Amino acid sequence: MKEEALRMKGIRRLAQHLDISIGTVSRALNGRPDVNEETRRRVLEAATELGYVPNQSGRSLRQGTTNIIGFMMQTGTEITGQGDTFFMSVFDGVQAVFSRHQLDLVALLCSSEEDPSDYLRRVVARGFADGLILSATQRHDPRIEFLAERNIPFVTLGRSLTDAGRPWLDLDFEGMAQAAIDRLVARGHRRIAVTRPHDDVNLGYIFVDRCREALAAHGLALDEELIFRSTPNEAGGYQIARDLLALEDRPTAILLVNETIAVGFYQALSEAGVRPGRDIAVIGRYSPQAHFLSPPLTCFRLKLRELGIALAETLLSTMPAFKHHYPQALVNAVWPMELVEGESDALTLDAAG
């Protein structure tokens, strides 16, 4: 062991220790072909022994890449309306893929006070990430065009109107709408209410449109007064139920499109002595609470971890450095949801409905 200049740092230290050049060390570490297998072995060994880890700043500076993938999300959950474990679970899946490629996932948290596009602009300007995953996609989302123009790899969780040809994955709201409507109609329901978020998130449009179509296929119309908008949280669900109960001509069934509104919805019904599954049919989205409501909520459930995996693979398939690993990744796809049968939609009407 060379004692002479042990104060050297980084790759130079390692090179000195092995008495070879830093170029060779780098090549050995990065799996380049031009290096003897025996020396490579020695380098690898010495690297773990000395605990050498390449400095990311140096590497990034040199090759203009950071090995970081950013997952952009908004803080302040009233905006997204996802359940409490939604992102955690998705992250888990995303990370499972990234870790195979030495990529690090970081959550980019856009504060509720800042404009998402401004935030994204800053992130990009700083060259923070090699690729991006966007959530809370808006119907018209300027972020998409922004990234596309700059050739920055990205995938969105959620469709928009402006993403033609751009990679996205989305939940299968159409499938949910179709299946739920069919199910309710089959049970004799004719007057069916639906919900949607209050803001411009695209899923609202998609969901309501498909509900309308599905009803039309049965010769039914979607009454405009039965489309309830609300903040996608418990209070919103409570409000929806109050509004619904106040109607002259109440619906006999309702579809709740957000995860978190069911609890508030149930509560308002309960206060009015109206019981899901007996007095009104309710179908919602899965959340950890769904099974513990009375009665258990019939809902559509999503495999979140798998969704995360698909998101990661889709993104990587658009990145030149990784695309050969994922030749057949989904680029535009909706992610299926499975029906979890509860008792909240047990109400069956006869033909007179």
Added chain:
Amino acid sequence: MKEEALRMKGIRRLAQHLDISIGTVSRALNGRPDVNEETRRRVLEAATELGYVPNQSGRSLRQGTTNIIGFMMQTGTEITGQGDTFFMSVFDGVQAVFSRHQLDLVALLCSSEEDPSDYLRRVVARGFADGLILSATQRHDPRIEFLAERNIPFVTLGRSLTDAGRPWLDLDFEGMAQAAIDRLVARGHRRIAVTRPHDDVNLGYIFVDRCREALAAHGLALDEELIFRSTPNEAGGYQIARDLLALEDRPTAILLVNETIAVGFYQALSEAGVRPGRDIAVIGRYSPQAHFLSPPLTCFRLKLRELGIALAETLLSTMPAFKHHYPQALVNAVWPMELVEGESDALTLDAAG
């Protein structure tokens, strides 16, 4: 405008545009004293005009600092019991402070499959962040010693047994335990159950210990069979209720220390025809659902955004470059929770209890 070499990039481009040296540009941008106020103005102006943003890799490489603060958390909520909404709110507060100092917050997501210490080791070796916030602190948490040895600024959310002298903030579980026990005893309860997470998270020990003390102060003992362990989620709450109901000598009150278990707990009670507030007193932690349970849960609520602010300030007060901004930041402190009165603890017993 110099057309000659517009293909230059970064600071050089800016310097060329202004016909001054890159050194001066850098000094102007970074608020150094040795620069004419007039030129500084021109530089700043040109910078926004050309949309110049300093490259982070270059800067990091030079000054060995990244301007990034990492917030480490575990994905997979079965572990921490804290979900998206908890962290989002805390992040919002943290970010409010950091943005004043051009610091970026990134969430470091340790997958549920990886050992947190290993993960942290990688993060540190890569020189990813200038400082760290640790969550899900274990009773014996090797990460603390690891960071302390390397003189890496950090603060933990949650105490441990091994953090003597290290900065931490924690929720005031003692205060909650004390207030809740006092409240219940004042209402005549003598046989009070408590819960705790199933794993080695420190809060379990702290909470139960203080409950014991608080009871002792009233001349009461904490029956060991009334300490319920569970996963910190809805299913755990359900299980606890089932176990509780199966006891020969049921408690008349219970304290739920985790946020998300109340829903499951309520459900199991409901199935058995036992109503909170009438047949058993229940006190829990605030969650978005708490108010929409029947009856509304009496719970302890936390100002999460303020907690985030405090966490950020505490961390910065330990970092040489920022400490002068936060001379009086809290270094070790518990964060108070406020009581939100519901009806779930309305049950009052007479002296015969």
Added chain:
DNA sequence: CATAGTACCGTAAACGTTTACGGTAGCCGT
């Protein structure tokens, strides 16, 4: 033996910043 080819390795430039150092010009006081 000369040449070409191969396998491996060293050298040095480059990435975009920050900053220590030195230099110039103007000004003031003697």
Added chain:
DNA sequence: ACGGCTACCGTAAACGTTTACGGTACTATG
């Protein structure tokens, strides 16, 4: 007129990597 001070600015080195390029030694081929 001169030295010293101030205010400002330019130069160049340094941070830790990766990688194009060239070089050496050896082998194979003619």
